[in-house]
Amino acid sequence: MLKINDLHASIEGKKILKGINLEVKAGEIHAIMGPNGSGKSTLASVLAGREDYEVEQGSIEFTGKDLLELAPEERAGEGVFLAFQYPVEIPGVTTINFLKTATNEIRKYRGEEPLDAVQFLKRMKEKTSLVNISQDLLKRSLNEGFSGGEKKRNEVFQMAMLEPKLAILDETDSGLDIDALRIVAEGVNQLKSNENATIVVTHYQRLLEYIVPDFVHVLFDGRIVKSGTKDLALELEAKGYDWIKEEVAAAQ
Numbered sequence: 001m002l003k004i005n006d007l008h009a010s011i012e013g014k015k016i017l018k019g020i021n022l023e024v025k026a027g028e029i030h031a032i033m034g035p036n037g038s039g040k041s042t043l044a045s046v047l048a049g050r051e052d053y054e055v056e057q058g059s060i061e062f063t064g065k066d067l068l069e070l071a072p073e074e075r076a077g078e079g080v081f082l083a084f085q086y087p088v089e090i091p092g093v094t095t096i097n098f099l100k101t102a103t104n105e106i107r108k109y110r111g112e113e114p115l116d117a118v119q120f121l122k123r124m125k126e127k128t129s130l131v132n133i134s135q136d137l138l139k140r141s142l143n144e145g146f147s148g149g150e151k152k153r154n155e156v157f158q159m160a161m162l163e164p165k166l167a168i169l170d171e172t173d174s175g176l177d178i179d180a181l182r183i184v185a186e187g188v189n190q191l192k193s194n195e196n197a198t199i200v201v202t203h204y205q206r207l208l209e210y211i212v213p214d215f216v217h218v219l220f221d222g223r224i225v226k227s228g229t230k231d232l233a234l235e236l237e238a239k240g241y242d243w244i245k246e247e248v249a250a251a252q
């Protein structure tokens with residue numbers, strides 16, 4: 001589904017990604033871990049097509065297409081979803097209206113008819129029960145005054161509604177409490193299928209107690225320096241990142 005080959009990227013002239021290689025197949029959950037500042041959020045942003053980043057080298061193939069050729073909206077249309085890619089708060093726009101627009105933009109990109117009100121409500125009903133979100137929350141302005149847990153639930157709901165092929169979750173926020181992490185994890189587990197894939201970016205192992213990744217990668221100084229299974233996450237939790245740094249230094 002996703003093939004990243006020798007990806008180099010920079011921001012404001014500063015080189016951040018220095019040769020990323022990663023392959024994600026449908027049905028898989030990949031976790032990307034690594035110390036602060038190693039480039040995890042940069043990788044997520046480059047995948048979603050944020051404009052401040054310059055890709056200098058390498059390629060990203062997504063379902064056979066050259067992702068780097070596509071604008072962010074086109075990537076969304078192809079089925080790439082980045083949690084946080086949407087504005088944090090939109091006063092006056094309810095989650096429902098926001099999602100109706102986003103859904104129909106994606107459908108339009110795919111050459112499908114827009115959902116009418118009845119169809120949209122039907123899909124909403126299905127997904128609200130799936131991710132266990134309250135109707136009240138959906139009628140409020142997007143993210144305005146939402147608690148951390150409500151924001152997370154809302155994100156998971158967006159993901160459920162938009163049915164991405166590839167969901168990228170960047171759990172940057174170390175301030176997330178365990179309940180919020182659980183909400184994200186339950187959502188990811190619920191939505192997992194043989195047709196979609198998830199990349200979970202996380203600094204901490206905690207999240208992976210609830211989401212069981214098929215693969216764990218360590219990103220360090222702009223490169224994936226180690227890959228393994230969930231045992232690697234446990235090892236990182238127990239030993240920290242210093243031994244990785246030493247291994248990298250010794251190999252150079």
Ligand code: ADP
Pocket residue numbers: 011012014016034035036037038039040041042043
């Ligand atoms: P991570 O998510 O792994 O903590 P990031 O991708 O956020 O790492 O950041 C990688 C590096 O890029 C850091 O050194 C950070 O300071 C730098 N960086 C991120 N955004 C910018 C920016 N807008 N301008 C300059 N440097 C940036």
Ligand code: MG
Pocket residue numbers: 036037041172
């Ligand atoms: Mg960071």
Ligand code: MG
Pocket residue numbers: 040041042172
């Ligand atoms: Mg980050």
